Amino acid sequence: MSERTDSPGRRAWQRFRQNRFTVISAWFLLAVVALVLVWPLVAPHNPDALSDEQFRPPSLKHWFGTDVHGRDVFSRVLYGARISLLVGIVGAGVSLIIGVTWGATAGYVGGRVDGAMMRVVDILYSLPSIIFVIVLITTLEGVFKNWLAHTGSAALVKHARLLFLFVGLGAVSWLTMARIVRGQVLSLRARPFVEASRALGAGTLHILSRHIIPNVLGVVIVYLTLTVPAIILYESFLSYLGLGIQPPMASWGSLISEGADQINPIRIYWWLIVFPGGVMVATLLALNFLGDGLRDAWEVRGQA
Numbered sequence: 001m002s003e004r005t006d007s008p009g010r011r012a013w014q015r016f017r018q019n020r021f022t023v024i025s026a027w028f029l030l031a032v033v034a035l036v037l038v039w040p041l042v043a044p045h046n047p048d049a050l051s052d053e054q055f056r057p058p059s060l061k062h063w064f065g066t067d068v069h070g071r072d073v074f075s076r077v078l079y080g081a082r083i084s085l086l087v088g089i090v091g092a093g094v095s096l097i098i099g100v101t102w103g104a105t106a107g108y109v110g111g112r113v114d115g116a117m118m119r120v121v122d123i124l125y126s127l128p129s130i131i132f133v134i135v136l137i138t139t140l141e142g143v144f145k146n147w148l149a150h151t152g153s154a155a156l157v158k159h160a161r162l163l164f165l166f167v168g169l170g171a172v173s174w175l176t177m178a179r180i181v182r183g184q185v186l187s188l189r190a191r192p193f194v195e196a197s198r199a200l201g202a203g204t205l206h207i208l209s210r211h212i213i214p215n216v217l218g219v220v221i222v223y224l225t226l227t228v229p230a231i232i233l234y235e236s237f238l239s240y241l242g243l244g245i246q247p248p249m250a251s252w253g254s255l256i257s258e259g260a261d262q263i264n265p266i267r268i269y270w271w272l273i274v275f276p277g278g279v280m281v282a283t284l285l286a287l288n289f290l291g292d293g294l295r296d297a298w299e300v301r302g303q304a
Helices: 008-018 019-039 073-109 110-123 129-149 154-171 175-189 194-199 204-240 253-263 271-299
Strands: none
Touching: 008 019, 008 271, 019 073, 019 271, 073 110, 073 154, 073 175, 073 204, 073 253, 073 271, 110 175, 129 154, 129 204, 154 204, 175 204, 175 271, 194 204, 204 253, 204 271
């Protein structure tokens, strides 16, 4: 009974629950995800419905006010959350696949292969990642659209920018993941259970999938949680520049960009920026608090 009580996993869970900010953040994120999943049921208005109620301030009818086209901002914030979170989660998934594969291979093989692979990571680290994504979008998006049209995937052409964001943002966010996984694998590959599996004739893929990757899963989850808000922030910045999500789709970043376009010396429609920006900032902070809480729990767990 005492072994179960004092198990590393249970101690990590207890420390996680004792972190008040982490627990509050987890509940907040669950609420956001729930709203995103059921937004057609809870949104008071159609997010794309035009009306003659332009630039109405927050009221009981329009909780977050209305925009230049008379659309309900609250409904559009809920709608934009779906795209922003989707970009963050899918982009983080892309970075997970690339980072874990690269880092695990480099750490397990070692030697010159490890050195060469990590030099590539160092070179990519020296490049401004957001510039890479901008160049990718401006130079290859047209080629990608033509390819989709010629391969019979014309229905996906209108989503080409979204697909590009998935791949592009994920492709620049895997470097830290690769370094962390590589360090963990270097320490694990000399462990007795790995040596025993190798002595029994197990191949590299078997050892990586059965012994190495499961033992770095906790650290991977922690940094995956921290990658999601970074990608959401990247997408918001690109949307603000006009290179992110395009109409008729909307994200938090594109809503902020639309609101900023309406600012003028005569009238500032503050709700067009404050509410989308406030929800985005609250979500990013919650994701970071959750990631920090998970990291603290796993780092403590790793101590003897």
